[in-house]
Amino acid sequence: MTAQMKLGAFLWATGHHIAAWRHPKAHVTAGVDIDHYVQLARTAEAAKFDMIFCEDAAGLREANIGIASQTSRSIGFEPVSLLSALAVQTSRIGLVSTASTSYNEPYGLARTFLSLDHLSGGRAGWNLVTSASPIEAANFGSTGLRPHADRYERAREFAEVVTGLWQGKASAHDGQSFSVRDPLDLPRSPQGAPVMVQAGASDVGRDLAARTADVVFTAAQTFDEAKAFYDDLKGRMAAYGREPDDIKIMPGVSPVVAETEAEARDKHEELQELIPDDVGVALLSSYLSISDLWRYPIDGPLPELPESEGMKSRQALVVEQSRRDGLSIRQLARHFAGARGHWRIVGTAAQVADELQARFEDGAADGFNVMPSYFPGELDAFATLVVPELRRRGLFRKDYEGRTLRDHLGLKRPV
C-alpha cells in the first residue's frame, strides 16, 4: 500500500484569513457559536481527517484592541472546553488543543488533557506552546515575557512532568521549576497517553520536539524550507533514541480551491482585497515582535529589527521572504495576513493535490494541517474536492481503521 498522508483541520473562528470576518459568507460570531463548531467537526470527521486542531492564547490576539476587533479571531471559546463539548458530538476524529507551559502548571494541565482523553475515548492531543506574546504575559502578572531560553527550559521540564503523569509514573518529580508528588486521579489513557504536538521551530524548539513530540506543526512557504526543516528535525531524533517515524511532521497549508483555477484565483483575490492595511501591518508587527512598524513608510522595505525574545522562527520567516522577493511592508503584510505566514495553494483540486503530493512524497511532510481561509466554505471545498482527489491517488484513507488519535496517526503506544 502507498504511504498515506495525515490531515488536520485547524479550526479558527470565522477562518484563517485575517479578513475572513468581512467575507460575504462569513459567520461573524462563529467564535462563540457551538453549533458552528459542531458542524465543522462533523465535516472533518466525515472526510476522515486525523484530527481537529485549535490554537490558544490567554489574551487578545493583537495588542491594539481596535485592530483585534477587526480580525477573524477577535472572540472565541477557550479550546479545551470547546473540544470537551465536541468530544461528545463526534466519535472518531482526534481533538488537539494548544495550551501554554508559561501560564499553566503541569499537574493541572496533565489532568485536564487526560480528562479530555477519557471523555473522547482516547482522541486527545496537547499542542505545547511556550507563549511568546507579551499580551498574554501582561494578563499573568507584571513580570513580563520570560527570555526565550528560559521559556524553553521551563517547557522541557513541564513536558517531562506531564508525560510522566500520563504514563502513571509512581515516582515524584522535584525539579527546577516544578515539584509534583502524587499521580493523577485518572486511570491510564485509552491510547496510552494523549498525543504530544509541538510547533517550536527555533533550535531549542526543534530539540524539544525531537526529544518529546509525536506530531510537529510547522510553517514553511517553500519546498526547500519545508524539506530543510523536515530533514533537520528527523535528524535530531536519533540522539534521543527515537526512530524518524515516531514524529509526524505536518506543515500548515491554506488552500483556496475551486472547480477551475480562474474561480480559485477570484476567490483568493476577493479575500485579499478585504484586508485593511492597518490590520495587515499590525499582524506583521506581531510576527516580528516589534510594536512600531506602523511608523515606517508602508511602501518601503522592512527596517532593521532588534534581537527578539518572541517567536524567533516566525520572525526569520518574514525577514527571509522580504529579502528573497524584495517586498514592501504593505506587500509583506498582505502576503502574511492572507495565510498567517503559512503555505498557500490556490487552484483546482488536482493542482492542490499535486502540490501536497510532491511535498509528501519528496520527504518534506508526513501530512498537513489544513487552515481554511474561511468557515465553513473552504473546509467544505477541501473535503468535497481535494480529499476525494487524494483518495483516488491512494494518498489518504477511505475510512478510519482504529479508534484513537494514535491509531489514526500510526504512532506507537507509550509503554
Place this chain on the structure above:
Amino acid sequence: MTAQMKLGAFLWATGHHIAAWRHPKAHVTAGVDIDHYVQLARTAEAAKFDMIFCEDAAGLREANIGIASQTSRSIGFEPVSLLSALAVQTSRIGLVSTASTSYNEPYGLARTFLSLDHLSGGRAGWNLVTSASPIEAANFGSTGLRPHADRYERAREFAEVVTGLWQGKASAHDGQSFSVRDPLDLPRSPQGAPVMVQAGASDVGRDLAARTADVVFTAAQTFDEAKAFYDDLKGRMAAYGREPDDIKIMPGVSPVVAETEAEARDKHEELQELIPDDVGVALLSSYLSISDLWRYPIDGPLPELPESEGMKSRQALVVEQSRRDGLSIRQLARHFAGARGHWRIVGTAAQVADELQARFEDGAADGFNVMPSYFPGELDAFATLVVPELRRRGLFRKDYEGRTLRDHLGLKRPV
C-alpha cells in the same frame, strides 16, 4: 404563589456515600464514564433541578493511596471538561464547577468559565474554593499549604479580578497577588456573568461570601446550626450594600428515600455496613486536618486537636458533634463517612419533604444541594419520589421559566 426552593444535584462519581463503590448496584468506573454523567444530568434536568454541581481538587482526595483507592471518588473527570461535554447534552439545567483560587490564575479561570457559559447559553457557575488540602499543595510546588488567612486574601482579590473580567471592565487590575491588563477575548455572558458559588464557612469565608457570592453551599447537621449560619451570613450582606435575597443559601443534604420508612432504613444500614473502619477513620482525619488519628483507640474519644490551617469550619463541625453526642472515633468516622459531614435524612418521600420544608420555611435554607448516596439509584429515587411530593406542596417548580442559571435561581443580572 408560595416561595419555591432551589435544588442542586451534586454529582460525584459512584456516589456521596464513601462506600458507594461497594454497593451491589454501584458502577465502579463511573468517574470516567461520560455516558453515566449524561444520564445523571438528564435525570436532574427532567426533574427541573436548578443546577448540577461538581467538586474539584487537583490531586487525590485522600493522602493514603491505599485508602484513596477504597473510596467512592478515587478517579474522575476534571470537572470543567466534564461540564463542557454535558453543556451540549442538556439544554436548561445550570452547570456549576468547583475551581481553586490557589492553583489557578484569575485570567485563565475567568476565561474558561465564561467559555463554558457561552457553550451552554448562560448556564455556568463557578464554585470558588481556596483549597485546604496539603495533598494538592504538594502537586503544585513544595511551598506547602498557605495559611488560612493568606488563602482568603488571595481568594478575595482573585474573585474581584474574575468578576471584573466577566463584567467586561475596561480598567486594568494591578493588585497584591495579580496584575491583569486586558479584557477577555469573549463577549459578555448570556446571563450577565456566570454565577458565583462559595462554600467557605469560617469567619473570613463568610465575609467573602457576603461580599461576592450568588449561591452559598454549606454543611449543617442540625436545624439550629443551619439557622444560625443562615442568619449570620444574610446579616453580613448589608455591609456590602446587598439585599438578603441576593444570595441563595443551599445546604447539602444526603437523603435516603424509599416507599416505606423501613425500606429507607434498610437501604441506609446496608451502606453503613460497607464502610471499612480504616477508610472511615482516614476520611475523619482529613476533615480534622490531622494525620495520626489512627494512633488513638478507635473506640475511645477524639484526642485534643492542634490549631488547624485546613478547613476550620469542617473541623469545628466534627468536634461539636463529638461533644454533643459523646461519640467514639469509630462512631464519628461512620457517621461522617456516610454523608461526608452533611445532613442526612432517611425516610419516605413525605418525611424527607417535611424536613426540607421545615428548614426552607423556617428561614434556615433557600434550597438544597442534593448529595445522593449512590448513583444513579438515589438520584432517581429523589427525582421520582421527593420532587413530585415537593411539587404537590407548591415548593418546587413544575417547569423551567427562564433559560439561564440566573433565571432559575432568581438572581439579579449584573450591570
